[in-house]
Amino acid sequence: KNQVEQSPQSLIILEGKNCTLQCNYTVSPFSNLRWYKQDTGRGPVSLTIMTFSENTKSNGRYTATLDADTKQSSLHITASQLSDSASYICVVRGSNDYKLSFGAGTTVTVRA
Amino acid sequence: GAVVSQHPSWVICKSGTSVKIECRSLDFQATTMFWYRQFPKQSLMLMATSNEGSKATYEQGVEKDKFLINHASLTLSTLTVTSAHPEDSSFYICSARPPGLAAPTDTQYFGPGTRLTVL
Numbered sequence: 658k659n660q661v662e663q664s665p666q667s668l669i670i671l672e673g674k675n676c677t678l679q680c681n682y683t684v685s686p687f688s689n690l691r692w693y694k695q696d697t698g699r700g701p702v703s704l705t706i707m708t709f710s711e712n713t714k715s716n717g718r719y720t721a722t723l724d725a726d727t728k729q730s731s732l733h734i735t736a737s738q739l740s741d742s743a744s745y746i747c748v749v750r751g752s753n754d755y756k757l758s759f760g761a762g763t764t765v766t767v768r769a
Numbered sequence: 770g771a772v773v774s775q776h777p778s779w780v781i782c783k784s785g786t787s788v789k790i791e792c793r794s795l796d797f798q799a800t801t802m803f804w805y806r807q808f809p810k811q812s813l814m815l816m817a818t819s820n821e822g823s824k825a826t827y828e829q830g831v832e833k834d835k836f837l838i839n840h841a842s843l844t845l846s847t848l849t850v851t852s853a854h855p856e857d858s859s860f861y862i863c864s865a866r867p868p869g870l871a872a873p874t875d876t877q878y879f880g881p882g883t884r885l886t887v888l
Binding site: 691693698700701702703706746756757759760761762764 | 773775810811812813814815818860862864876877878879880881882884
């Protein structure tokens with residue numbers, strides 16, 4: 658069964674600090690990996706998408722990395738802001754169909 | 770960017786009644802739409818895949834007679850929760866996949882979600 662595991666489950670950081678979220682997956686064959694931000698009570702919004710040939714992708718203060726060999730990805734948030742408080746979900750798509758495998762998410766709380 | 774809307778954003782209904790949730794792709798045609806359910810502090814769980822003009826494909830464990838899906842046009846899919854019960858209370862999210870995009874960069878655009886509370 659394809660799995661996507663994220664860590665930590667939650668974290669609290671002070672405004673202005675950096676943090677890194679982890680994602681390990683077993684989806685194979687692999688097509689792409691996306692990081693989504695989901696605000697409470699809202700639908701997920703895409704931050705980055707990476708294929709197997711990409712090692713890093715940035716979107717503003719968000720930088721995602723991918724190691725397709727070890728099946729690991731990370732999302733780094735730089736200079737966190739209060740608006741970064743949300744759940745961050747790692748989603749992996751296999752190359753066999755359109756179904757997405759979702760991680761349980763990491764809840765980030767940024768405090769002033 | 771691609772925009773997907775849902776209506777209503779929240780709904781409260783009595784047990785035993787039916788509730789319809791609409792999912793619309795506003796600026797693109799979606800041959801495929803997906804319906805997800807999300808319980809508190811859990812990730813999204815795929816319920817069904819909806820293809821325009823054909824019957825939806827339901828995931829294992831999802832009752833197709835309880836969760837009726839209609840995808841009558843390229844911009845609209847509806848999910849009807851029939852004879853709703855309190856355990857159906859959840860956050861329902863749809864997504865749409867624009868046509869013409871192929872792997873590996875194809876993506877799904879998510880709606881804002883609908884909060885269903887069954888009393």
